[in-house]
Amino acid sequence: MELKRLLIARFPEIVPTRLPSGFDRVGDIAVVGITPELASLEREIGACILALHHTIRVVAKRDGEYGGEYRTLPLRVISGEERLTTVHRENSVTLHLDLAQVYFSVRSAHERARIAALVQPGERVAVLCSGVGPFPLIIGRHSRPREVIGIEKNPVAHQYAQHNLRANRSINNVCFLEGDARGVLPNLNRQFDRILIVLPHGGENLLPCALDALRPGGTLHFYDMQAKGCSSTTQDKVEAACREKGRSMEPVQVTICGHCGPTVHRVCLDAVIDATE
Numbered sequence: 001m002e003l004k005r006l007l008i009a010r011f012p013e014i015v016p017t018r019l020p021s022g023f024d025r026v027g028d029i030a031v032v033g034i035t036p037e038l039a040s041l042e043r044e045i046g047a048c049i050l051a052l053h054h055t056i057r058v059v060a061k062r063d064g065e066y067g068g069e070y071r072t073l074p075l076r077v078i079s080g081e082e083r084l085t086t087v088h089r090e091n092s093v094t095l096h097l098d099l100a101q102v103y104f105s106v107r108s109a110h111e112r113a114r115i116a117a118l119v120q121p122g123e124r125v126a127v128l129c130s131g132v133g134p135f136p137l138i139i140g141r142h143s144r145p146r147e148v149i150g151i152e153k154n155p156v157a158h159q160y161a162q163h164n165l166r167a168n169r170s171i172n173n174v175c176f177l178e179g180d181a182r183g184v185l186p187n188l189n190r191q192f193d194r195i196l197i198v199l200p201h202g203g204e205n206l207l208p209c210a211l212d213a214l215r216p217g218g219t220l221h222f223y224d225m226q227a228k229g230c231s232s233t234t235q236d237k238v239e240a241a242c243r244e245k246g247r248s249m250e251p252v253q254v255t256i257c258g259h260c261g262p263t264v265h266r267v268c269l270d271a272v273i274d275a276t277e
């Protein structure tokens with residue numbers, strides 16, 4: 001609200017609803033959305049953010065949507081230092097990252113804490129699509145798993161994940177592997193108690209390999225995009241994959257863990273595969 005008030009005072013001629021009311025803070029970078037008609041004012045808007053928050057060193061404008069093979073977000077620095085590398089702290093974990101080259105969203109912080117709280121002592125956990133490592137590291141920090149393996153195909157994100165493992169020295173039950181999860185996971189020849197598929201666009205392509213690696217009674221966390229008010233499509237995807245593999249699923253819950261535009265939710269379906277009871 002402080003930012004909104006400052007911008008309204010600075011640009012009285014602009015309809016207030018068109019001005020940004022906030023930003024995502026990743027380390028010392030502010031990521032802000034600015035509507036196209038305010039493009040000529042973006043440097044001044046960036047300067048207002050820097051003036052208001054002394055620990056922010058970079059203001060970057062969203063220049064599009066998450067996309068591409070590695071789900072990166074197009075960003076452009078509009079004020080402050082000319083860089084998109086930073087160090088972010090979340091759920092008592094330190095994460096080094098480069099927003100120009102990897103996916104990272106601060107909006108999943110609560111979801112990561114939710115999953116970490118579900119992990120039981122002694123579990124083997126696989127995180128498919130682990131990015132710079134937030135899910136594995138936060139699980140490793142807050143739960144007592146036997147092991148957590150993160151698999152990521154963006155080589156830059158994987159390098160950051162390994163760096164982040166070294167940066168969080170007391171976490172000793174996590175490892176990261178580089179490559180396409182469809183190739184890496186089967187080669188581990190291991191059964192997991194819990195598998196996360198953190199790829200809300202196209203994650204269904206990873207369901208077959210995840211189901212092969214999940215022990216009977218194990219838990220799947222499947223992230224997906226779902227039209228608001230339409231609760232069945234995500235479950236349909238997991239059910240179809242289970243049918244193909246001759247397995248059954250017991251949905252436990254669907255958690256809404258974000259928004260993607262006004263009509264689409266980011267959801268996580270938690271399901272037990274081949275539940276015995």
Ligand SMILES: C[S@@+](CC[C@H](N)C(=O)[O-])C[C@H]1O[C@@H](n2cnc3c(N)ncnc32)[C@H](O)[C@@H]1O
Pocket residue numbers: 069070071103104105108128129130131132133134135151152153154157179180181182198199200
């Ligand atoms: C939505 S991001 C999630 C990253 C991370 N889990 C997080 O929460 O910050 C999806 C990630 O999946 C990776 N990815 C996409 N397809 C993959 C695949 N087949 N195998 C492994 N990683 C993949 C992308 O490079 C990207 O880093």
